[in-house]
Amino acid sequence: KQLTSAQVRQMFLDFFKDKGHQVEPSASLVPKEDPTLLWINSGVATLKKYFDGRIIPENPRIVNAQKSIRTNDIENVGFTARHHTFFEMLGNFSIGDYFKKEAIAYAWEFLTSEKWIGFDPELLAVTVHPEDDEAYDIWLHDIQIPKERIIRLEENFWDIGEGPSGPNSEIFYDRGESYGNDPEDPELYPGGENERFLEIWNLVFSQFNHNPDDTYTPLPKQNIDTGMGLERVVSVIQDAPTNFDTDLFMPLIREAEEISGKKYGQNSADDTAFKVIADHIRTVSFAVGDKALPSNEGRGYVLRRLLRRAVRFAKQLGIDEPFMYKLVPIVGNIMEDYYPDVLKQKSYIETVIKTEEERFHETLNDGLEILNSIIDKEKQKGSDVFPGSEVFKLYDTYGFPKELTDEYVADYGFSIDEEGFELEMEKQRERARNARQKVDSMQIQDGVLSDVETESIFVGYDQLKVKTSVEV
Ligand code: ATP
Ligand code: MG
Ligand code: MG
Ligand code: MG
Known part of the structure; x- marks a missing residue:
């Protein structure tokens, strides 16, 4: 049938x-x-x-x-x-x-x-x-x-x-x-x-x-x-070998072929990249449509991680610039029958995604250079563990979610020093707590404070302007 x-x-x-x-x-x-x-x-x-x-x-x-x-x-x-x-x-x-x-x-x-x-x-x-x-x-x-x-x-x-x-x-x-x-x-x-x-x-x-x-x-x-x-x-x-070979995903993969100049179905590493991109853009488009925003915590962190993971896989296809946002109208078209909302909010969703992609690209290459140099250094020492403090630095300074660093270093057969990373995270939480206490002691109103603490501030999609990740 x-x-x-x-x-x-x-x-x-x-x-x-x-x-x-x-x-x-x-x-x-x-x-x-x-x-x-x-x-x-x-x-x-x-x-x-x-x-x-x-x-x-x-x-x-x-x-x-x-x-x-x-x-x-x-x-x-x-x-x-x-x-x-x-x-x-x-x-x-x-x-x-x-x-x-x-x-x-x-x-x-x-x-x-x-x-x-x-x-x-x-x-x-x-x-x-x-x-x-x-x-x-x-x-x-x-x-x-x-x-x-x-x-x-x-x-x-x-x-x-x-x-x-x-x-x-x-x-x-x-x-x-x-x-x-x-x-x-x-x-x-x-x-x-x-x-x-x-x-x-x-x-x-x-x-x-x-x-x-x-x-x-x-x-x-x-x-x-x-x-x-x-x-x-x-x-x-639809007699499709995977979920991705159906009408729910193929138009996305075709567009990614256009953008990358590579073909789906030629080798498994490229195919994985196509699939990751097609999957993650659906997630992020729908989540942003439901008013979640990329940030450093909770739901927002998941979106950040997904977008950055997609960017990582896109590199495999030779894509080196923001492009995920271009797939939003295609997600909208595929899902229009039951979810007209994605198309209705198309330009808002595109803007959120493009902004996040641009932010990441600004620091991506610097971050990768550092990552590679640390890998080299550790290799020379005969180690295959990536130091936790460096994982933290990549996260804090270059916006690499820990899980992403994990995947990058795994490509070189490395693993992450989890304990060291947790230690740095705890130190950061401590710093945030101290900073907050200082603010408290200045008797700033609760309302202001809770605004600062929200993971991201949504300023209305008619304005097409997004402020993300306000950190204390
Ligand atoms: P699996 O064992 O394949 O991971 P599951 O047993 O975890 O699936 P359920 O929690 O039983 O999944 O969810 C009900 C149905 O939802 C599954 O039978 C499957 O058809 C679908 N489903 C679950 N997880 C996923 C997923 N990550 N992606 C796509 N479909 C899923
Ligand atoms: Mg099940
Ligand atoms: Mg199961
Ligand atoms: Mg499961």
């Missing part, structure tokens, strides 16, 4: 609307009223208020396509076929309404019915928790998946410490032998770390309360929380 990503997203929403679900719009990437979370990282993250019972939803059945950012996967991006820092999660949710039987039946119908996605059922495999006989029996008897393709895995338990928890069940698509052709690979099973069995959908059956004394008791109301990666399911539908 030939479907665009926009059609797949819409199909998912329509399918669950048919099943009585209410469509919730994609919420901002910046969490509202949730200080525990840096970014919205899943569909359920925006629905916590319903899951913990604070608010009773109008309709206990909910469906959404939720933009999500995950920084824990950053090192994978560009290297696996399936990981992004920004991706969309398609999810259906039941707040005390239907449970396992329906959740599994819906997922199966959506994926295999000719009317919907129409995957070959023989290419799907599932995992369940070893003690979840209920889910096992539903897959085996109701859905009639042969038992060879129902795998019991200990990790299939969703638990965040205290609070609701429960077993989960994941659905995998077998991409065929060409995706993992070493039959001896111990990881070659659905749920293992391999490229052949692609995890597309996770169904969480929230049925226990994890009590403070670490016991588990049944919840009075059971919930369903599911998440399917749009980019992954689209890669299968």
